[in-house]
Amino acid sequence: MTLVHRIIPCLDTDGARVxxxxxxxxxxxxxxxxxxxxxxxAEGADELVVLDxxxxxxxxxxxLETIRRVAAELAIPLTAGGGIxxxxxxxxxxxxxxxxxxxxxxxxxxxxxxAELSGEFGAQAVVLAIDAxxxxxxxxxxxxxxxDDTGIDAQAWAEQGVSLGAGEILLTSVDRDGTQKGFxxxxxxxxxxxxxxxxxxxxxxxxxxxxxxxxxDGGADAALAASIFHDSVQPIRGLKxxxxxxxxxxxxxx
Amino acid sequence: MKVTLIDxxxxxxxxxxxxxxxxxxxxxxxxxxxxxxxxEALILPGVGHFAALIRALDERGLRAPLLNALRRGVSxxxxxxxxxxxxxxxxxxxxxxxxxIFPGRIGALPASVxxxxxxxxxxxxxxxxxxxxxxxxxxxxxxAHSYAVxxxxxxxxxxxxxxxxxxxxxxxxxxxxxxxxxxxxxxxxGAQLLSNFLRLAA
Numbered sequence: 001m002t003l004v005h006r007i008i009p010c011l012d013t014d015g016a017r018v019x020x021x022x023x024x025x026x027x028x029x030x031x032x033x034x035x036x037x038x039x040x041x042a043e044g045a046d047e048l049v050v051l052d053x054x055x056x057x058x059x060x061x062x063x064l065e066t067i068r069r070v071a072a073e074l075a076i077p078l079t080a081g082g083g084i085x086x087x088x089x090x091x092x093x094x095x096x097x098x099x100x101x102x103x104x105x106x107x108x109x110x111x112x113x114x115a116e117l118s119g120e121f122g123a124q125a126v127v128l129a130i131d132a133x134x135x136x137x138x139x140x141x142x143x144x145x146x147x148d149d150t151g152i153d154a155q156a157w158a159e160q161g162v163s164l165g166a167g168e169i170l171l172t173s174v175d176r177d178g179t180q181k182g183f184x185x186x187x188x189x190x191x192x193x194x195x196x197x198x199x200x201x202x203x204x205x206x207x208x209x210x211x212x213x214x215x216x217d218g219g220a221d222a223a224l225a226a227s228i229f230h231d232s233v234q235p236i237r238g239l240k241x242x243x244x245x246x247x248x249x250x251x252x253x254x
Numbered sequence: 255m256k257v258t259l260i261d262x263x264x265x266x267x268x269x270x271x272x273x274x275x276x277x278x279x280x281x282x283x284x285x286x287x288x289x290x291x292x293x294e295a296l297i298l299p300g301v302g303h304f305a306a307l308i309r310a311l312d313e314r315g316l317r318a319p320l321l322n323a324l325r326r327g328v329s330x331x332x333x334x335x336x337x338x339x340x341x342x343x344x345x346x347x348x349x350x351x352x353x354x355i356f357p358g359r360i361g362a363l364p365a366s367v368x369x370x371x372x373x374x375x376x377x378x379x380x381x382x383x384x385x386x387x388x389x390x391x392x393x394x395x396x397x398a399h400s401y402a403v404x405x406x407x408x409x410x411x412x413x414x415x416x417x418x419x420x421x422x423x424x425x426x427x428x429x430x431x432x433x434x435x436x437x438x439x440x441x442x443x444g445a446q447l448l449s450n451f452l453r454l455a456a
Contacts, residue, residue, distance in 0.1 A: 075441045077398070077436075099266065099301075125302065
């Protein structure tokens with residue numbers, strides 16, 4: 001009896017439709033979030049993340065409606081984010097049906113946001129998303145969808161985020177995102193060792209071996225991917241059976 | 255029968271509502287003392303900070319009507335914080351009094367493991383359970399918490415879970431039921447548990 005490693009599909013949306021791109025650019029349509037959510041719920045995904053990567057103010061009501069429709073399909077936890085800058089933004093997302101909120105750029109701009117969210121919803125509901133890019137011997141925090149380098153050390157930021165009340169770190173390797181070359185094991189391991197909260201590894205997954213590696217060698221508690229699940233390149237059930245056969249604890253729903 | 259969900263302004267009321275809908279059960283939200291007075295079955299969902307739940311219950315004047323309903327024998331299901339609220343107090347907010355149905359203080363899980371205890375874990379059955387009927391013993395349930403009731407072998411404890419240390423996961427005593435995990439987020443086994451509760455309450 002032990003806490004299992006989680007497999008988390010991620011829906012990057014423009015508010016209404018799922019989109020995908022490589023290294024955060026060149027987006028194209030990848031389907032209806034509600035249809036995909038229902039499929040992942042049935043296939044044994046452990047959680048679902050829905051992001052509004054456009055995060056424009058005028059599209060917000062559309063995104064909230066998307067969260068509502070997605071949440072209605074799920075009997076698993078839902079994390080939502082993208083463009084959450086204030087406690088009120090987060091309240092709207094939670095009211096629409098999200099169990100957890102993820103923040104990224106807005107938390108870098110104003111770290112106190114993490115404490116505010118944690119105070120209201122509890123640490124277990126606050127996921128600090130960090131987009132990290134390798135710079136010589138360390139990783140730096142990128143913001144605005146991986147476009148701008150802040151010069152902030154990713155490990156120090158993860159530690160600060162946890163001390164402010166983040167209950168989980170969603171760690172994306174900007175270098176690996178969209179490349180399908182596998183997760184950044186060194187990055188994941190460095191952050192997982194540095195913080196006391198669960199770490200979700202993201203960016204670069206394609207093969208089942210990539211997942212085995214990030215759980216076994218990277219110390220990740222969960223692993224997130226998008227397009228390989230959307231395109232059925234990697235069915236979730238098959239992935240979990242692969243991991244279970246390698247003695248990695250997963251949940252195999254009957 | 256209609257299930258009354260205690261809506262204290264925070265937490266996961268909507269998720270529980272949706273889970274009940276999927277089971278075809280009728281539910282209503284209650285945020286006032288009057289609405290608790292006529293409840294046939296009660297669910298106290300909870301997520302977040304112990305203080306937020308206890309303060310909200312007191313500010314809305316829900317403590318006394320809730321205790322009255324429990325004494326009257328109304329079927330009750332506490333979820334996550336809704337389980338913790340049944341105890342004397344919690345280390346998370348030592349200055350506040352819980353509902354004091356059960357003795358003892360909620361404690362933090364050991365810092366030797368990653369906290370919050372977040373994700374899917376299995377149970378160890380330690381007694382005969384009504385809520386877990388028809389659910390495979392190896393089923394996983396979704397947890398999201400950092401505090402818990404230490405497993406102490408009391409009679410009302412029917413299942414435990416371990417994360418750093420062993421803690422109470424399911425309690426059942428007379429009309430009172432409570433779980434530390436989130437059945438509304440626990441896939442098919444969670445739905446079965448909620449359906450078992452509905453049958454008990456009917």
